[in-house]
Amino acid sequence: MAIAEAREPPAPRRRRLRPDLTTPTLLGLPLAWLAVFFLAPIAIVAAYSLDVYSLDPGPHSLTLSAWHDFLHSSIYLRLFWKSVKMSLAVSAMVVVLAYPLAYYLALSGTKRKYVLLLLLIAPFLTSYLLRVLAWKVILGDQGVINSFLFWTGVRSPDHPISQLLYSRFAVMLVLGYIWLPFVALPIFVSLESLDRRLLEAASDLGASRLQAFRKITLPLSLPGVFAAFLFVFIPTLGEFITPSLVGGTSGYMYGNQIVDLFGTGFPDWQTGSVLALFLLGVVAALTVVFARFLQPGQVSTD
Amino acid sequence: MDVALSKNGARLLRLFFCLVVVFLYAPIVILLIFSFNSSAVPTFPLSGFTLHWYHDFLVNADLRASLETSAIIATLSSLGAVVLGILASIALTRRRFRGKSAVSALLLSPLVIPYVVFGISLLLLFHQLGVPRSLLTVVIGHIVITLPYTILVLVPRLDQIDVSLEEAAFDLGASRLRTFRSITLPLILPAVVSAFLIAFTTSFDEYAVASFVVGSRVTFPIYLYAALRFPDQLPQVIAVAVVVLVVSLTVVIAAEIGRRVAERRFAG
Numbered sequence: 386m387a388i389a390e391a392r393e394p395p396a397p398r399r400r401r402l403r404p405d406l407t408t409p410t411l412l413g414l415p416l417a418w419l420a421v422f423f424l425a426p427i428a429i430v431a432a433y434s435l436d437v438y439s440l441d442p443g444p445h446s447l448t449l450s451a452w453h454d455f456l457h458s459s460i461y462l463r464l465f466w467k468s469v470k471m472s473l474a475v476s477a478m479v480v481v482l483a484y485p486l487a488y489y490l491a492l493s494g495t496k497r498k499y500v501l502l503l504l505l506i507a508p509f510l511t512s513y514l515l516r517v518l519a520w521k522v523i524l525g526d527q528g529v530i531n532s533f534l535f536w537t538g539v540r541s542p543d544h545p546i547s548q549l550l551y552s553r554f555a556v557m558l559v560l561g562y563i564w565l566p567f568v569a570l571p572i573f574v575s576l577e578s579l580d581r582r583l584l585e586a587a588s589d590l591g592a593s594r595l596q597a598f599r600k601i602t603l604p605l606s607l608p609g610v611f612a613a614f615l616f617v618f619i620p621t622l623g624e625f626i627t628p629s630l631v632g633g634t635s636g637y638m639y640g641n642q643i644v645d646l647f648g649t650g651f652p653d654w655q656t657g658s659v660l661a662l663f664l665l666g667v668v669a670a671l672t673v674v675f676a677r678f679l680q681p682g683q684v685s686t687d
Numbered sequence: 688m689d690v691a692l693s694k695n696g697a698r699l700l701r702l703f704f705c706l707v708v709v710f711l712y713a714p715i716v717i718l719l720i721f722s723f724n725s726s727a728v729p730t731f732p733l734s735g736f737t738l739h740w741y742h743d744f745l746v747n748a749d750l751r752a753s754l755e756t757s758a759i760i761a762t763l764s765s766l767g768a769v770v771l772g773i774l775a776s777i778a779l780t781r782r783r784f785r786g787k788s789a790v791s792a793l794l795l796s797p798l799v800i801p802y803v804v805f806g807i808s809l810l811l812l813f814h815q816l817g818v819p820r821s822l823l824t825v826v827i828g829h830i831v832i833t834l835p836y837t838i839l840v841l842v843p844r845l846d847q848i849d850v851s852l853e854e855a856a857f858d859l860g861a862s863r864l865r866t867f868r869s870i871t872l873p874l875i876l877p878a879v880v881s882a883f884l885i886a887f888t889t890s891f892d893e894y895a896v897a898s899f900v901v902g903s904r905v906t907f908p909i910y911l912y913a914a915l916r917f918p919d920q921l922p923q924v925i926a927v928a929v930v931v932l933v934v935s936l937t938v939v940i941a942a943e944i945g946r947r948v949a950e951r952r953f954a955g
Contacts, residue, residue: 415774485703494689514894519928523717527728529731532732533731584690657807668799
């Protein structure tokens with residue numbers, strides 16, 4: 386710096402006149418954007434949940450009644466618990482299925498592992514709605530599976546397997562289908578960074594492959610497994626699109642309830658805000674507790 | 688002896704991998720088949736080959752308008768997200784300041800917020816401010832949710848670059864802005880492009896947030912969602928689905944190959 390200024394005296398003046406990339410300049414815009422369009426909206430939801438703001442005209446005062454009703458209502462909490470169970474089942478299912486895939490890519494020594502990884506992940510990067518649409522076409526009463534069964538004479542057209550679509554099964558199948566490619570990624574990254582010399586050492590010391598897997602590979606890949614689990618669990622917990630398209634009444638989830646409370650039928654923004662904040666609180670708590678598994682470095686493909 | 692897998696184990700896993708790939712692609716292939724099927728309902732047996740449904744959607748003005756709306760929204764929001772993402776990523780990788788971990792947590796937090804919650808939050812904000820819902824309100828929401836993706840792509844790239852190049856330019860009298868334009872930006876350009884593509888495809892496909900803040904001009908996912916409820920529109924929706932899936936698969940694969948080639952060339 387000193388040399389540059391000595392050689393070029395007007396530099397300090399020029400620097401003052403030009404817009405410079407100081408830290409406040411860099412962070413000002415992104416942080417302001419999030420403050421206004423991310424944090425402030427959540428604060429407004431909180432205000433609605435406390436009846437400070439309301440859809441109804443007239444005077445309002447702060448009240449916890451909606452929160453009280455929510456915490457004592459069996460309907461909403463039971464629905465939340467049902468969604469938790471569905472999301473847990475979906476997350477566990479896809480992690481169990483994705484683990485061998487990631488293991489194969491990372492440890493089988495296949496030369497084309499990045500090509501195969503891309504092949505696996507590519508469906509995840511295509512349209513969400515269209516992948517749901519595909520299953521709607523496949524599972525319907527007149528859909529691909531049923532019409533195939535009629536055609537081949539396995540079932541009579543009067544008796545389609547009607548539980549396929551508009552059921553809890555359909556919601557979980559479609560959610561699993563949607564998330565499976567993605568969860569392989571964090572598991573792959575954790576297996577890929579595993580030091581293979583540890584396995585060689587274990588083998589030299591007489592461990593079988595199964596023992597080496599149980600004592601070395603599995604424990605060392607657990608952070609990736611947890612990350613994968615949360616990457617599925619968090620978004621599916623608040624899911625409403627898939628259940629509204631393939632869930633029918635038995636696949637109705639907590640997210641659908643929130644949407645309906647803000648819908649055009651009988652809007653109840655106060656209760657809806659409580660439900661939304663409760664979901665946000667649970668997700669935020671999970672994120673904070675498991676933050677060390679959700680480090681951005683673990684999702685990087687590099 | 689391989690320590691991780693026996694020969695048979697590897698064979699078994701390869702078989703499992705192939706089965707999963709079939710499971711993942713079969714629904715897409717089934718859509719492809721039925722998009723050429725002449726019957727108005729997608730059922731077996733196939734009734735004959737037709738391009739009718741593709742023709743239908745090409746002349747469907749509403750559908751084309753929704754694709755156009757989504758393209759505009761995706762372009763604006765990914766430009767916005769990339770600009771904000773570059774600013775934030777430079778601060779995170781090149782500057783020291785207090786509360787950095789809190790700032791980075793805030794910048795990434797839209798990744799984990801349930802979209803239904805964010806959607807209604809934005810709805811209430813615009814309702815409270817009296818802002819009418821429009822194309823712009825969707826853009827605003829999409830910038831928030833795609834910003835963390837751009838940061839996740841840009842930060843690792845910025846970390847890879849040798850900081851001494853930037854220091855050299857700065858010491859030679861270039862302003863920080865000039866340093867950024869002449870040194871940093873060219874070096875992170877591949878990452879900027881892939882950040883843009885990720886933001887673009889995310890926005891183009893986004894239904895949940897858009898459904899709460901969209902105005903009278905509907906986006907493509909919102910058009911699709913509505914069309915899914917009318918069986919008579921199903922065949923042409925399937926045809927559109929096939930086109931969109933094939934185009935997005937091609938873009939994704941091309942972008943990934945491009946990024947790898949570029950990074951190999953610039954790897955230093």
